[in-house]
Amino acid sequence: MDIRQEIRKLVPAGALGLFGIERTSAEPLGDADLTVLFTDIEDYTGLTDRLGDRAARELVLVHDRIVRAALADTGGREIKHTGDGIMACFASASRAIESALSIQATSHAWTLTSAQPAPLRIAVGMNAGAPIVDGGDLFGTVVNVAARITDCAAGGQVLVSDVVRLLAAGKGFQFRHHGTRCLDGMAEEVPLYEVVWQEDARSADASDERARTAAA
Numbered sequence: 001m002d003i004r005q006e007i008r009k010l011v012p013a014g015a016l017g018l019f020g021i022e023r024t025s026a027e028p029l030g031d032a033d034l035t036v037l038f039t040d041i042e043d044y045t046g047l048t049d050r051l052g053d054r055a056a057r058e059l060v061l062v063h064d065r066i067v068r069a070a071l072a073d074t075g076g077r078e079i080k081h082t083g084d085g086i087m088a089c090f091a092s093a094s095r096a097i098e099s100a101l102s103i104q105a106t107s108h109a110w111t112l113t114s115a116q117p118a119p120l121r122i123a124v125g126m127n128a129g130a131p132i133v134d135g136g137d138l139f140g141t142v143v144n145v146a147a148r149i150t151d152c153a154a155g156g157q158v159l160v161s162d163v164v165r166l167l168a169a170g171k172g173f174q175f176r177h178h179g180t181r182c183l184d185g186m187a188e189e190v191p192l193y194e195v196v197w198q199e200d201a202r203s204a205d206a207s208d209e210r211a212r213t214a215a216a
Helices: 005-009 013-019 043-049 052-076 095-111 141-152 164-166 199-215
Strands: 036-039 077-079 086-090 122-129 130-134 137-139 158-161 177-182 190-196
Touching: 013 199, 036 052, 036 077, 036 095, 036 141, 043 141, 052 086, 052 095, 052 122, 077 137, 086 095, 095 122, 095 158, 095 164, 095 190, 122 141, 122 164, 122 190, 137 141, 141 190, 158 164, 164 190
Parallel strands: 122 158
Antiparallel strands: 036 086, 036 122, 077 086, 130 137, 158 190, 177 190
C-alpha cells in the first residue's frame, strides 16, 4: 500500500504539508477543521529574572518533555516551539482536551515531586476551525484566537472557545463558563470556557505558594 497515496485520498490538499507531502499552494482546510492548542509557561520572564537563565531554561525543557509526551499519547502534532510554549494541532477537539488535561496533571505531579525552586505552571488555550496551512505552519483567525485565549489562561488552567466546547460535547468533559472577553485584535467578544480537570490540585498549588511565601 502506498501510504502517501492513501493520505492524499483522505486529507484535503491544504493539510498535506502537515504529513510531509508536497502541495502546490496554501489553502483553507475546508471541512477538515483542526483544533489548535497553545501552551505557555506562566510568568516565564519573571521566572528567568528570579531564577536565572539556566534554571528557567531547565523549566522549559521539562515543559517540552511533558507536552511532547502528551501530544504523542493523544495524536497531536507539534507545529512549532514558541520559546516558552508549544503550538500544536489535532484532528479531534476531544483529543486536544485530553492532551491538555494530561499536560496539567503531569506538570502538577512534577511540581509536587521536584526539587526545583519554582513550580511549573502551564497555561493552555485552544480554538477550532479551518486554518491556512503553509510551509508546515498554520495561520489565520483560528490560530490567532487560540493564541489570545492562551493569553487569558492562568498557569494550571485550560481555556477553550465555545467551538471547542461544542465539538467535545458528550465526551465526559466538564466545562465552566469563564466569561466573555474582547480578545486583542478581535472585533467581537468571545465566550471562554474553562475545562475543569482537578480543582483541588490547583487550590493546593495556591496553598503551597502561600506557604512558601510566608516562610520566606
